[in-house]
Amino acid sequence: MRDKGITHHGDLRVDTVNKRVVREGELIEFSDLTARLFFTLAEISPEPASAAQLSEKVWDGAFVSDETIAQRIKLLRQALGDSARAPRYIETIRGRGYRLVPQSAKTRIVRLKPQFLALGAVLGALFLGAVYFVRQETPVPEQDVLAAAGVDADMLLTQAQRYLAGHRPDDVDAAIDLYRRALAMWPEDGRVQVGLSFALSTRATKVSGEESDALEAEKLARAAVAVSAQNGLSWHALGYALDAQGRVDDALTSYLHAFRLDPDDRAAASSAAYLLAIRGRYYEALKLQVTVLGGTDQLRYGDLQIAEALDLLGYALAAARWRNKAVLLNPGDLVITGGAIISALRQHKTEEAERLYQTLAPDMLKTSKGQRLLGTIRLAQGRLEDAKEIFAGSDKLMHAAIASMLGDGSVPVQLSAPDSVTWPGQYFDEACVLAARGEVAAAINTLGQAVDLGWRDGARFAMVPFFADLSDNAAFLAIRQRIAEDTAFQRELLKSDEALMAALGIEE
DSSP states (O other): OOOTTEEEETTEEEETTTTEEEETTEEOOOOHHHHHHHHHHHHHTTSOBOHHHHHHHHSTTOOOOHHHHHHHHHHHHHHHTOOSSSOSSEEEETTTEEEEOOSSTTOOOOOOOHHHHHHHHHHHHHHTTOEEOTTTOOEEOHHHHHHHTTOOHHHHHHHHHHHHHTOOHHHHHHHHHHHHHHHHHOTTOHHHHHHHHHHHHHHHHHTOOOHHHHHHHHHHHHHHHHHOTTOHHHHHHHHHHHHHTTOHHHHHHHHHHHHHHOTTOHHHHHHHHHHHHHTTOHHHHHHHHHHHOSSSSOOTTHHHHHHHHHHHHTOHHHHHHHHHHHHHHSTTOHHHHHHHHHHHHHTTOHHHHHHHHHTSOHHHHTSHHHHHHHHHHHHHTTOHHHHHHHHTTTOHHHHHHHHHHTTSOOOOOOOSOOTTOOOHHHHHHHHHHHHHTTOHHHHHHHHHHHHHTTOOOGGGGGTSSTTGGGTTOHHHHHHHHHHHHHHHHHHHHHHTOHHHHHHHTOOO
16 A cells, blocks of 8 residues: 555655655755755646746745746755756756656646636736736736835845845845845836845855856946946945956955945955955955954954964964854854864864864755865865765866866866956866876966965865875975965064054964
């Protein structure tokens, strides 16, 4: 007798009653929203679920855009190890929605009856903001509907900002949805353009890693700057969008200009300080960061950025104090916990890195950034096969490097970053690929480019296996010597500033 609520989809055993998904005896865990999406698809299968149905069942009737649904489907596929091009579990049915692949390929797809199709169309219109009076079929603009409910632009933007503040994946998506609704209704409102730009950049840097988000953010920010070139917040948004694309110098210029236009925008100055550190200019970075600390509003990443600079300068104890403060004030934050993980790996504390990783929420672990952190831990542990599998979906360069080292053949990957990308870490990662392929001269040349752009994290050489054969290479040793000399120079600059040393809590 078949168990109630149990269905099989490929090698998935789905229990819709107890909300469990098992594959080959192992439980598959999802974040809350992704789980709701999966079980909604399971309940509707073999029929596809429309956008209206998903909005109703997964998002409790709240408005969600097609883009948000697509992003959530992407996260679900990642959790299942599925592919949109060759789907094993989740199919896209053009014009109808998404479907969990039926239990049997012979399952007959029953077309929805006309009355249900009509209902779906009406629901879809409701969720897209085109609400209709059923009897008269007269379109009512969503702006009028919201006005009748007492909702104005300020209220919508305030709620979007609340969602965005937490940097949680689901909340970031919700903020973007609200900003998009606001933009549709108030397209000339600069606050909406800037708000959506910030939200998209946040998703690009903290959640998805998608370049398309950063490019759209830049377009919105430039539109806001064009309207009011003296608006510091617009320049801040532009800096963030450029930052998300790895365009360090352009982003730094925009952040500093934002701070000049609005000296109260301490967050813009803090971001500029971060990029100064990325350029290897640690003394300037620390001086600017300390200058903007201590206001009534806590800078989210200021303490972390100070800790990172001190770590790279060799002030481990002072760095630990600043990092502990950041973790205490922002528990569960992916970026801050990620910084603590990297610091632990620099000190060869892989068990501590693993412990910190396990403190993150499940929805954080499944993001691209979360997966890259796990891959970095596995790489430092020497678990190359595990690292390769993790990086396959989160970091193409590291995946290619490990595949080459394991002799799995050359994985196609685009090297040579565009001229606009001046992020030094990009060049370090490319050097890893080249070294793994045995292209020593090219690897050393690319490492030199990374150092030219400010890369100073010499401890990373011990966290990856790709440069082990270069330990006696004169050119490689010269690069390491240059890193040491440049870092020592920054230490001397810092030591000459007694007031800054005291503010940072450094005693020598």
